[in-house]
Structure formats: structure tokens, C-alpha cells
Amino acid sequence: MKILRNLIDKIKPNFVKGGKLEKWYPAFEAMETFLFSPGEVTTNKVHVRDAVDLKRTMITVVIAMIPTLLFGIWNVGYQHYLAYGMEMTHMDYFLFGLQKVVPIIVVSYSVGLGVEFIFAVVKGHAVSEGYLVTGLLIPLVLPVTIPLWMVALAAIFCTLMGKEIFGGTGMNFMNPALLARAFLFFAFPAFMSGDIWTDLSPESGQVILDAYSGATNLVAYDVNYQHIQSVSDMFFGFEQGSIGETSVLACLIGAFILVITGIGSWKIMVSVFAGAALMGLFFNGIAPVDDPTNYMHTPFYYHWLMGGFAFGAVYMATDPVTAAHTEKGKWVYGLLIGGLIVIIRAFNPAYPEAVMMVILLMNVHAPLIDHIVVQNHIKKRLRRAAQ
Amino acid sequence: MRILANDKLNIGLKYGSNGHQGIPLPSTFEKYVHYVKGPHPAGNVGIQIHHTSPIQKGEVVWFVHPQDIIIIGRLFLEGQYRAGRLIAVTGEEIDAPQYVTAIGGQLISDILGHSFDTLKTRIIQGNVLYGTTSSSEDFLSFYTNHITAIPEGHEPEFLGWLLPGLNKLSLSHTFFSWLMPNKDYSLNTNMHGEERAFVMSGQYDKVLPMDILPVYLLKAILAKDVEKMEALGIYEVSEEDFALCEFVCTSKIDVQQIIAEGLELIREEG
């Protein structure tokens, strides 16, 4: 550790102003602060600072995602062997998943961070930590069969169009990871929907079971909502879907970590779930009685369990940059997300997975919600001043 | 006092106390008294003004610290100007934290007994949240009631963002130290990170007990939008009210600096 420090101190003069590698300072700085929390001291009136910084915040979010990641890896293997009707140990499931998922993560991180480093060097600003989270979110919301070059393309796209074009982390108005998924969804629809949720790489001497169907619960739901998997399967995540989205339980563990550390807004999480429940109950109330398979009859907790709802509510909607910033605005924002998801699921059978688009839509509208809250605040102030 | 203030006097007292230092207040003052309770920054002048009678545009509020009232009182009662005041000397670098009596203008090293190395120790006139940096050779300011000496935090820390952080003070619960609420922390002047854009939301609101939207006010100041600043209540705030915001800020933004700029701008604009 001491040696490392000395090494850094030795090469540092090359990078500071006037050094020969001055242009590369942001890249160097990112590496240095990655290894060592900087020894900067306060210069202003506040002499002590809270120990938390953006790196710490981001790494906490990454830790909160680990349950979904681990379960996702296991589930990739489980679904694979299930399709072939093979009984294997948990270790086998996990190892199979590992060799499928790790390359996606590696590509996502290396390409996205590469773009960030290039921009940092060209524009001379510090490398931001935002991609630590985005880089892991992207693999978690993709199907495991996605070709790696598409992951790379999506990472480039979301870093460029989602962040750098607006000035970097903190300036973007749409969640970069969801943008990456939306990009792939529209650019390569054949790889983002259909029979792609389970890795079907051939197993020697085995054939895919006749009973195997590549459809997720949302597809089954489109046909008839009563024909989806059991509630407990969906809760624990023994279903097909994007790598990290299947297990509601894992998402809840993540949610627990985010809420207890104070990083994710519990208001948003609660209100997204509440919004879906309210809208679901409302639909139950107005559903046509003579048509028992109508989507509107779906119990509201099915919406909580299906597809990427929990994942979106916990990890995507709570992104502090793109969510509503005001405390009152967060309630409105979350309720609208939950409600809209249910509306689209019920009324647009051609496009059942509404979570991604709804969150992006509300990302765009979050500043509007905030604006209204701020205007109300100003009006209230004026009223008080008038008294 | 009442005559000076033209009958618009307000007195802030700690909740549950009755009068200052055991001296009961005359009953005629009863109607002016407001009792304040709660953790910092409940004692801040700005916060108290906000909750008793918020400042409007063009208004001026004068405030007097109790210690200064005593000095003024002595001046009238005894006909003497005795500027001696109680000063709290605290901080990790002080061997024996105590109250001392001192006079404005005294050499700091005299008060502290010996001088400190400015590279290793930071002497602050005032507290750690909104005091001014000083040094042993400096003189006691007229407004100082409190001297703090804490270690400078020049030491880089290996993988500081990843370790559990059992000895780090943080309002967020991202370090495991939050599981030990009564722990004493060794604080130094390290920044614990680099400046970033606004990312986390709702952080400031938690530590600012005012009916103000801090982030929007700060953004209005950064955009130099005077009208918006007025609408969001710039007149009611002062720098030290935002000290805790600056302390908790994940993005390490110099909140007080921005507020000071905003107040400056407002003064220029009239």
C-alpha cells in the first residue's frame, strides 16, 4: 500500500499542470482517487465534512444490486438446464450463469468507462462515478442471450446520448441504463423480445424439452392472465426474464439496503408500488364482469411480481438525478409511474413490459412535477408575505 | 433593548430554561420570548428569525448575542465598557477543553497557552461548521465566542470509498459507523471526496429546518436569477444556516460560498 502510494506520488508530477502528460490528468486523477481517497482539505467555512462522497454513494448502490446479480446468475443457469430437463446442482447453475453473465458485465463496464475516460481527457473534467452503477444496471436489464457487441453499442450510446451530451453525471434527464435498454429494444427488437430469455446453447446429448416455451410471464399474461406462473415462483424469481429483474425478493433486499443507507428514496419506492396497487384495484372495480379473462381482472400484486416492475421501482425510478427532486414531487412521480405501468399493461397487449418506457417518460416529466411543486412553494411564500 | 427595537423585540431561549443564567427575565419581557428546542441548527439566528417572523424584502433585523447584552448592560449599569467575555476552547488538539475569559483582540496563542503548527492543526474562530480559519498568531475577533482546534486531514486514504468505515462520521448510513450512534469521532478537515454536480436529492431538506427549497435556491443563485432568488426566500437565509447542508453534501459543493454570493448579488441589486 505504501509502495503504491509512493509510486503514485512519483508519477504524479508528469500529470499536473506543466507536466508532459498534462492532458491525461483526468484519467490519472480518476485512478488516483480510485485507489486513495484524496487528501484535500476544506477551504471554506465548513471545516469538517461528512465522510460520504459520490464514490461511496455509488458503490453502495452497486452493493445493493448484488443480490439481484447473484440471483440472476443462478437463474440463468437454472433456466438453461430447465429447458433441457436436466437436474443439476446449484453450483452448476451458478457456474453456467457466471460464464454467460460475466462477459456482459465486463463489456458494459469497459466500454462505458472507456467512453467516460475519453470524454474526461478531451474535456478536462473529472471522471464521474455515475457509470459504476450504470455499468452494472445495463447487464441486469438485458436478456442473457444478447450479443456482446450490442451491449458495447448500447453502453456507448447511453454514455454519449444519455450523459455526455448534457454535460455528464448529474446533468442528464433520463436514466442512462434504461436509455441503453430502450436503444437496444428499438434497434434490435429481435434480440430483445421473443424466445430469447433463456440461454439455449446446446448441451451434448440433450434436446430441448417439448414443454419448453420461451415466453416470459408477461407474454403469457397477454394471452390470459390466469395462465402465468405461481405467485411464489414470480416472487422468488424462478421465471424467465432479463438477467437481474426476475427475483422480487432480491430486489427487496436491494431496496432494504438502499433505504437503510438513505441513498434510495423510500418515498419513490413506496409510491411506485402504491400507484400500481391503486390503479390495479381501480381496474378490478371497473372490469367487465362477463369477461373473466379480461386483463382488468388481474390482481394488483401480480403487477408487482411480473416482469421488471420491482427492479424498475427499486433501482431505476429512484435514480436521484432523473427522478423528481422535491420531496412532494417524489410522491407524485412514483404514483404516476406505478399507475401508468398498470394502465399500459392492461390496455396495450402488444407491448406488455411498460416499466422501461414509463420510467423514461416520467424521467422526462420529473422537472415538470418539480416545477409545479416549486411554483406552489413560491405561491405559499407570497401568501405568507401578504399577511 | 425594547426602546431600541421599537417594540419589535424577539428573544430566543432554550426550551425549558427560564431566563438567562438563572437571572429571571422581567415579566414585561414575557411576550417577546420564544422557546427553541431541538438539535443544531435550531439555535441559529437565521433559523429563529425564520420561525418567529420571516424577513421580507427591505426589512432589517438586528440581533445581539446574550454575551453582548451583558456587556451593553454593564455599560449602562456601571458606566464601564468591560469587553471581557467567556470563550469556549474546544477541539481534539486542545488538551483541556475549557471556558476562558478573554477580550477581543487578544493573541490566540495567549488564550490557548501555546502555538500550533498550521500545517497539522487548524485553529478556527467559531465552530467547525461556520467559523473562520485562523492561526496561533492571529487575534481574537470581536464576534468570536468559541475557538476550535482540530487536526488537518492531509493524509490520503487507501480505498477509502470501499472500506466499511467504522470510524467515519456521516449522516448518510453508507458507513457502518451509523450502527453505533453514541460513538465519539475524531474529525479532521479532510474533504472526503471531490466536487461533483448535484446528484443526491432531499439531502439538504433534512438538515435545514426552514420552509425553503434549498437546492432550487442554490440553482437560482448559480443562474444569477434575482427574481427567482427572491421568490424562493433568499432574504430569510444566511450562510451559517446552510452550514449543515454543506457538511452533508455528497457532491462536496461549497454551499455557504454560493449562498454568500447570492446574498452579495441581492445587496448589489438593491
Place this chain on the structure above:
Amino acid sequence: MSTATVAPVKPKEKKEGLLSKKNRRTLFDPLDDNNPITVQVLGVCSALAVTIQVKPAIIMALGLTLVSAFSSLIIALIRDSIPGRIRMIVQLIIVALLVTLVDQVLKAFMYDVSKQLSVFVGLIITNCIVMGRLEAFAMAQKPWPSFLDGIGNGLGYGIILITVAVVREFWGAGKILGFQIVPQWAYDHGYVNNGLMALPPAALFTIGMYIWWQRSRKPKLVNVS
């Protein structure tokens, strides 16, 4: 559509060369510094619609350049005799005349392209660039500078149109002007055309990227529109 009214200013009575410095600026400014799409933000609607392939984009750009050049010329010629109240109607009649000409020519000689451009040729009439330049420039300037301004703006529009179309056709179909650019072996190795590029939003963010690039080259353009 710009409705800014510019009071007719008496042009200075001084002989200028056909390509004097000022005239050259009139011609070339709209190509970049004063580009109708990225700086004036006019005519974005058709830029979203006709940029899936390069060929129709070129035809569209040519059509618009012709219309805007000649309508500017004609309006500038008769600008002093147009009653102020009905100037819009006069402008529209002239533009409509030219657009109909272009449309008929396309239908006669390039029927398939004309079908692809469909309604958008007709919509040149309402294209903000044409009307905007007539109002902002031709109504107050001599015929020759007006003609150059029309050409310049048409070409400025064309540059964006073709750039966007090249990007979109390359990514969306692997072709440029109908020629296969992405080799077959790439497809054999799993390359797939990008379906997003065939959708109108792609044009929107391609223009966005162009604006980003343009603004970072020329910081003076930041916040002008």
C-alpha cells in the same frame, strides 16, 4: 413558421460585385454559422421524415434549394409592389407555384422517389425555411442577395439532411445511396442492422449530435437559439 415582420429598409444605392464579401456571407453563412436547421431551428419536421435514405434526402434538398432560391428571387423582384397586408398570400402563391413545378417534374421523371417523398414535397410550401427567409430576408433585400440567401439556406438544409440521411441509412440498412457498405461477412458474424435508425427519433438525436458537435466547435453559437 416565422412571422417576424421586417420593415423594408431602403438598400444602399451602391454597386456591389456579384460575389462581394457581403454576398458571399449571405451565401455561405447558412451552411454552418447560421444553419437553418441547427441554428435557426427551422424546417426540422421534414428533416425527421425524409432522412431514412440518402437519395430522397438529396432530391428533397435540391427541391427545397430551388424553391427557396427562386421564390426569394421573385419576391425580392416584386417586393416593392406587394401590399404589406397580403404579402403572406403573395408569398404563398409564388412558393406554391414553384413547389407544384418541382412536384410535377419529380412525378414525371422520378416517380419512385416522388412516391417516397410523398406529401413532403407538397409541404415545402409550408416549410418554415422558405417562408422564414422570404419574410426575414427577401422582403427587404435586392434580388441577387435574396437569390443567394435562398440558395444558401437551401444548401444549409441540404447539408443537414444528407448528413443525417447518411448516418441513418448506414446504420439502419448498411447501405449508402442503395449501395451495400457493410460487407456480407459482418452479417455472417452476427451484425444486425439497427432498427432504431429507421425510426424518426433517430433523425432527432442525429441532429442533436450534429448540434452538439457544431456547438463545441463554435462556442459562440451556444445559447443563440
